[in-house]
Amino acid sequence: MFDDFIKHYSTIRNILRDCFLYGCFSIDDLETKRNVSPRKVSYEIRRIQQYVEKKYVKVDKDGRYKLISLTYDFLRHTDNFLVHTFMTKSFTRTDLYLYLLILMYLQSKNIPCSVNAIVDELIDDGHLNFEKISVKTIERKLNEMSKGIGILSCDTEKRTKQYFIAPDILDQLSYDQLLELLRAIDLYKNIVFPTTIGYFCAQTLQDYLNYERKRSVTFNLFNYKYVHFHPVIEEQILWEILKAIHQERKIKIHYHTAKSPAQNSYKVLTPYKIRYDVRHGRFYLISFNNYGKCIISRLDRIESIELQKESFSRDDYKKNYKERMKYTWSSVALADGKEPENIKLELLIDESSERYLIEKLKNEAPGGKMEKIEEGRYHYSLKVSDSGEMIPWLRSYAGNIRVLKSTELADKLAADWKEILLSYGVV
Amino acid sequence: MELFNEVKNRYFQLLFKIINECVSGKTKDEILKIIDEGEFEQKVIGKNQNTFADLVLNSGDKDNNFNLLKQEMDLFFPCLRDTEKKPLPIRFSNLEKAWLKALLSQPGIEMMLSDQTLAQLQTILRDIDTPVQKDYLEMTNIIQLPEISQPEIYQTNFRLLLEALIQEKPIRYDNQDRKGNFHKNKLAVPVSLEYSMRDGRFRISMFSLDDNRPIMANLFTLSNLRIVNEKVPIDREAARAFLFEQYSQEPIVLEVTDKKGAMERSFMCFSGMERSAKHLGNHKYELQLHYYLFEEENLIRNIISLGPYVKVITPQRLADEIIRRVRKSLEFATR
Numbered sequence: 001m002f003d004d005f006i007k008h009y010s011t012i013r014n015i016l017r018d019c020f021l022y023g024c025f026s027i028d029d030l031e032t033k034r035n036v037s038p039r040k041v042s043y044e045i046r047r048i049q050q051y052v053e054k055k056y057v058k059v060d061k062d063g064r065y066k067l068i069s070l071t072y073d074f075l076r077h078t079d080n081f082l083v084h085t086f087m088t089k090s091f092t093r094t095d096l097y098l099y100l101l102i103l104m105y106l107q108s109k110n111i112p113c114s115v116n117a118i119v120d121e122l123i124d125d126g127h128l129n130f131e132k133i134s135v136k137t138i139e140r141k142l143n144e145m146s147k148g149i150g151i152l153s154c155d156t157e158k159r160t161k162q163y164f165i166a167p168d169i170l171d172q173l174s175y176d177q178l179l180e181l182l183r184a185i186d187l188y189k190n191i192v193f194p195t196t197i198g199y200f201c202a203q204t205l206q207d208y209l210n211y212e213r214k215r216s217v218t219f220n221l222f223n224y225k226y227v228h229f230h231p232v233i234e235e236q237i238l239w240e241i242l243k244a245i246h247q248e249r250k251i252k253i254h255y256h257t258a259k260s261p262a263q264n265s266y267k268v269l270t271p272y273k274i275r276y277d278v279r280h281g282r283f284y285l286i287s288f289n290n291y292g293k294c295i296i297s298r299l300d301r302i303e304s305i306e307l308q309k310e311s312f313s314r315d316d317y318k319k320n321y322k323e324r325m326k327y328t329w330s331s332v333a334l335a336d337g338k339e340p341e342n343i344k345l346e347l348l349i350d351e352s353s354e355r356y357l358i359e360k361l362k363n364e365a366p367g368g369k370m371e372k373i374e375e376g377r378y379h380y381s382l383k384v385s386d387s388g389e390m391i392p393w394l395r396s397y398a399g400n401i402r403v404l405k406s407t408e409l410a411d412k413l414a415a416d417w418k419e420i421l422l423s424y425g426v427v
Numbered sequence: 428m429e430l431f432n433e434v435k436n437r438y439f440q441l442l443f444k445i446i447n448e449c450v451s452g453k454t455k456d457e458i459l460k461i462i463d464e465g466e467f468e469q470k471v472i473g474k475n476q477n478t479f480a481d482l483v484l485n486s487g488d489k490d491n492n493f494n495l496l497k498q499e500m501d502l503f504f505p506c507l508r509d510t511e512k513k514p515l516p517i518r519f520s521n522l523e524k525a526w527l528k529a530l531l532s533q534p535g536i537e538m539m540l541s542d543q544t545l546a547q548l549q550t551i552l553r554d555i556d557t558p559v560q561k562d563y564l565e566m567t568n569i570i571q572l573p574e575i576s577q578p579e580i581y582q583t584n585f586r587l588l589l590e591a592l593i594q595e596k597p598i599r600y601d602n603q604d605r606k607g608n609f610h611k612n613k614l615a616v617p618v619s620l621e622y623s624m625r626d627g628r629f630r631i632s633m634f635s636l637d638d639n640r641p642i643m644a645n646l647f648t649l650s651n652l653r654i655v656n657e658k659v660p661i662d663r664e665a666a667r668a669f670l671f672e673q674y675s676q677e678p679i680v681l682e683v684t685d686k687k688g689a690m691e692r693s694f695m696c697f698s699g700m701e702r703s704a705k706h707l708g709n710h711k712y713e714l715q716l717h718y719y720l721f722e723e724e725n726l727i728r729n730i731i732s733l734g735p736y737v738k739v740i741t742p743q744r745l746a747d748e749i750i751r752r753v754r755k756s757l758e759f760a761t762r
Contacts, residue, residue: 024704074699091433108509150521184539197526226624246558396732399752402759419735
């Protein structure tokens with residue numbers, strides 16, 4: 001009906017991510033990066049500019065190139081504006097018309113109605129024309145509205161389906177109770193994945209208060225730390241995976257790698273768990289292939305998911321997951337036939353001003369053992385699947401830490417320190 | 428139901444709203460105002476250049492008009508209605524009910540909902556099957572703080588502070604800071620409850636009227652907390668503005684070399700900060716970040732953690748601090 005909307009979220013997903021995270025690519029850069037035509041890039045950028053509120057869109061110039069970026073400040077803006085990009089699915093006039101007409105019709109009746117009763121009355125009153133919309137189409141829409149969306153309920157009476165408006169589950173809650181719920185949704189909509197659904201819930205409840213209770217309310221009570229907005233771009237994939245895990249069904253994933261972002265490969269996998277790296281805002285799927293090998297895939301590199309008929313039992317993979325991931329820092333599984341590495345760190349602090357670092361280190365790398373050697377000197381021992389994963393974290397303790405074990409890890413870190421100094425021209 | 432669904436389309440929702448607003452009749456201008464407030468700044472255009480407003484008001488193509496409103500004299504009404512009820516019902520979708528069910532088992536939900544509301548919602552949603560389960564999603568790179576020894580104090584303080592924020596009232600409290608100093612009977616305006624996704628804790632951001640500056644406090648160290656009716660010189664919005672004043676005058680400028688994933692990690696790590704970036708060529712990028720001064724220590728740690736491919740260009744003060752820490756680390760390493 002309107003060309004501005006899209007049929008599949010994947011149409012804008014990669015370019016939206018590039019604009020939001022980087023914001024430094026011109027149309028030419030994106031064309032090369034994503035191996036798509038410049039026309040397609042311009043088209044999707046135009047859509048993104050349309051879907052996102054103006055205040056978050058920044059247009060810079062780099063020579064003759066225009067750079068579009070999306071930016072915000074975590075303290076001033078607590079609502080994730082990227083959620084708006086999920087409110088753009090295309091629809092036909094029939095989709096819109098039937099959905100709203102059926103709702104209005106059933107809302108005006110106090111009794112359940114069969115498809116035939118609905119169709120007959122709507123035709124008699126001139127709202128429907130058989131030449132344009134068939135009974136089958138209406139039946140499909142009623143089915144979607146009851147089974148899929150849930151705004152209608154359906155009972156079967158003498159083998160005939162009877163449709164009616166779904167019961168009002170909030171009916172028994174007072175206005176104050178609804179406010180409590182709205183505040184809870186408002187807080188958790190940025191915390192509980194998929195957060196997009198939390199935003200949908202907040203909107204529905206606000207509409208409910210407005211139209212059913214004739215009260216309008218807004219508030220701004222919460223702030224967040226370490227809440228990233230970009231993971232929302234992967235939430236459609238996340239939702240498909242969560243459903244597959246829940247139904248214990250295998251999936252086929254279409255995937256691209258960092259080295260060849262334009263090329264797709266596919267794998268059939270048993271999805272076991274999602275891991276979310278809070279620091280970077282990155283989702284990983286932990287799954288197993290048909291040989292029981294643990295496969296880890298980044299969600300931002302999954303193009304699409306196909307649910308397979310083949311099922312599995314989650315219990316069969318519980319032990320394997322635990323063995324592989326027990327000592328994992330973020331997303332690297334313990335390799336086949338390998339034992340976790342034993343790491344020993346030395347923490348050197350000024351006891352008068354840096355004592356807090358002892359607890360900080362223990363809290364950030366839980367499960368280890370802290371030992372006081374002398375005033376200002378502590379040893380911390382822990383196990384990890386792959387010590388390479390903890391290097392960025394170790395670097396964050398620059399000036400206070402050194403690696404005692406393993407030598408390989410100590411050498412890597414020392415090489416990093418030298419390279420950092422070299423980059424600043426200090427040798 | 429799919430997450431990406433047409434019924435959640437902004438214009439689908441807008442028409443839903445217009446129909447409900449028209450229950451007692453709305454003029455064309457009133458409807459145009461609703462559309463103007465609800466549609467994209469860059470308006471959508473349909474076939475034959477019909478706007479969304481044309482189709483809502485049945486003034487577009489005969490075959491494309493929505494025909495969901497009918498005009499009686501100067502007013503528009505829903506095409507079908509029972510005068511006793513709103514023309515369109517508001518209900519949570521199946522997708523939303525699945526999320527709400529998960530909400531009820533979140534840590535801390537008992538601080539947001541009363542026992543009665545929680546029990547009622549649990550009963551209402553008891554038959555909902557949800558794929559949003561704690562067991563399917565694990566958080567990593569988190570901070571595991573020790574359990575709070577007196578959770579009841581934490582919870583009571585949370586509820587009281589939430590109430591103070593709702594009522595927009597100041598508070599008085601006693602507090603013991605990280606260094607063990609005890610502060611008695613302090614007066615402050617609460618600004619917001621801050622949730623950290625890394626440690627799962629709430630803290631209170633407030634404006635201290637005794638110290639005349641924004642402060643952050645742990646909820647469990649506050650005692651003798653109460654809402655007061657005292658007149659204070661600033662309100663919550665003004666207190667929030669003080670917080671925003673703590674913004675760096677100049678951005679920090681980083682040079683990022685796209686090696687070993689440093690570029691992606693840097694951009695992800697700083698995604699919540701106001702920023703701009705440009706490609707310098709030769710796999711190098713310039714990243715400008717605006718930051719709050721109270722976040723400076725975190726920022727330094729983050730930059731160092733990103734490794735040798737992220738370098739501070741300006742301010743020199745921060746570059747010097749990074750060099751100092753790294754030098755010290757190298758000395759330790761080669762001891």
